[in-house]
Amino acid sequence: MAHQSDLIAENIEQYLKEHENKDLLRFITCGSVDDGKSTLIGRLLHDSKMIYEDQLAAITRDSKKSGTTGDKVDLALLVDGLQSEREQGITIDVAYRFFSTDKRKFIIADTPGHEQYTRNMATGASTASLAVILIDARYGVQTQTRRHSFIADLLGIQHLVIAVNKMDLVEYGEARFNEIVEQYKQFADKLDAPNLYFVPMSALEGDNVVNASEHMDWYTGQPLLALLEGIELSRDQNLTDLRLPVQYVNRPNLDFRGYCGTLAAGILRPGQSVRALPSGKTSTVERIVTFDGDLDAAYPGQAITVTLDDEIDISRGDWLVAADAEIAESNAFTADIVWMHEQAMQPGRAYDIKIGTREVSGQIRHIDYQIDVNTLDHHAADELVLNAIGRCQVELTSPVPIDNYRRSPGTGSFIVIDRLTNVTVGAGMVRDALSGTSTGTDVDWQGFEIELNALVRKYFPHWEARDVRELLNR
Numbered sequence: 001m002a003h004q005s006d007l008i009a010e011n012i013e014q015y016l017k018e019h020e021n022k023d024l025l026r027f028i029t030c031g032s033v034d035d036g037k038s039t040l041i042g043r044l045l046h047d048s049k050m051i052y053e054d055q056l057a058a059i060t061r062d063s064k065k066s067g068t069t070g071d072k073v074d075l076a077l078l079v080d081g082l083q084s085e086r087e088q089g090i091t092i093d094v095a096y097r098f099f100s101t102d103k104r105k106f107i108i109a110d111t112p113g114h115e116q117y118t119r120n121m122a123t124g125a126s127t128a129s130l131a132v133i134l135i136d137a138r139y140g141v142q143t144q145t146r147r148h149s150f151i152a153d154l155l156g157i158q159h160l161v162i163a164v165n166k167m168d169l170v171e172y173g174e175a176r177f178n179e180i181v182e183q184y185k186q187f188a189d190k191l192d193a194p195n196l197y198f199v200p201m202s203a204l205e206g207d208n209v210v211n212a213s214e215h216m217d218w219y220t221g222q223p224l225l226a227l228l229e230g231i232e233l234s235r236d237q238n239l240t241d242l243r244l245p246v247q248y249v250n251r252p253n254l255d256f257r258g259y260c261g262t263l264a265a266g267i268l269r270p271g272q273s274v275r276a277l278p279s280g281k282t283s284t285v286e287r288i289v290t291f292d293g294d295l296d297a298a299y300p301g302q303a304i305t306v307t308l309d310d311e312i313d314i315s316r317g318d319w320l321v322a323a324d325a326e327i328a329e330s331n332a333f334t335a336d337i338v339w340m341h342e343q344a345m346q347p348g349r350a351y352d353i354k355i356g357t358r359e360v361s362g363q364i365r366h367i368d369y370q371i372d373v374n375t376l377d378h379h380a381a382d383e384l385v386l387n388a389i390g391r392c393q394v395e396l397t398s399p400v401p402i403d404n405y406r407r408s409p410g411t412g413s414f415i416v417i418d419r420l421t422n423v424t425v426g427a428g429m430v431r432d433a434l435s436g437t438s439t440g441t442d443v444d445w446q447g448f449e450i451e452l453n454a455l456v457r458k459y460f461p462h463w464e465a466r467d468v469r470e471l472l473n474r
């Protein structure tokens, strides 16, 4: 079990360094208000001895004053306490907590359930491999449960742990648990849902969180922590396709030219034949350079600098892929977009799209449908408001290589940036390439007109856009 030095870390850099030889599981916790998310995280930290003695003494004292658990220690106070410390002076959307056991280190993204739910969850989930979805055993699958599961699935999370909590309030009943499992599975049929795990638990009483439950001997699976420690993650990585989006070209002197980036997919080795996109030029990997020396092989997620045998022209935003890889290139594709800004997405408006390490201007040319995250129904939409999710057609002013997000999240995702304010207003997951359009590098007239209208409204409120256009046409 953990030592004092393994306690919850404040500083992620230092924390990761201390535990660098263990593998890392990032997970997200989701639940409706009062499902017991804080209690669960508190219980996880408490039972795996991640809490300082003085913290425990403080919450034991506070539980008597302001807890909701009678004589018992209210472990939710631990999490809420950490949260309020972190929130002093700054507004954060997602709180991250770090802990480790002998087997693995963990980062929990804890997303507040109330406001701007979709945006927060999408932020927390975008780097997570697993989601713990809490269900109150008394109420079973709720609209929120479906919403959380859908977003987790949309973001390509491979493992969903359905934590049926508060089993103590349903007499630890096996029949009730099975009923909820069935309810959930029926709904999960509509998802691509990858690996599902169901755990009956009581976060309050400590059943099946870290320690196996004495009250539910009918449950033969593992408690939550053992599950989190044991789930195999390597299978989730795409080791087949090679993708290195170049973040920056390092040229300290005439003898060295290295291409730096984080390997998004595949295994890269010296001697490998590679092709640069969009130029199509090929070469061979000479060295893989890192801060700690050269590598014989690099894996997804590793930040590397690559040198090649030939001097081919590669710049920031280009991709290195396997020489024989077949990749569609197009200036149009379909994508699921999560809208993250108060100002609604307007099809036809010009936005900057940052895809991989490249930034290109473009527009959302059409919303095929909006997805109701509560029912998973599709319906028509002219715009996407804050937190809405839609299947859209995106068109760029120049072609890019297209990767499906599910196959390669690192290169198949993008963000949408407002051109006037430079604020990130949306996040998207690429689905399929569409055949290119004649727009090519032409001016995007529709987007231009919308921007023009906005500018005219701002600076010449008494003018009509029509007047401006007439002026331009003269």
Ligand SMILES: Nc1nc2c(ncn2[C@@H]2O[C@H](COP(=O)(O)OP(=O)(O)OP(=O)(O)O)[C@@H](O)[C@H]2O)c(=O)[nH]1
Pocket (backbone or CB within 6 Å): 031, 032, 033, 034, 035, 036, 037, 038, 039, 040, 068, 069, 074, 076, 113, 165, 166, 167, 168, 169, 201, 202, 203, 204, 205
């Ligand atoms: N009986 C019982 N009560 C629980 C259990 N888990 C949590 N609770 C209680 O449920 C209430 C809500 O728990 P929290 O942990 O604060 O729930 P939360 O989901 O974090 O809620 P928010 O922080 O408001 O989003 C508290 O009174 C807890 O003591 C459980 O397993 N059994």
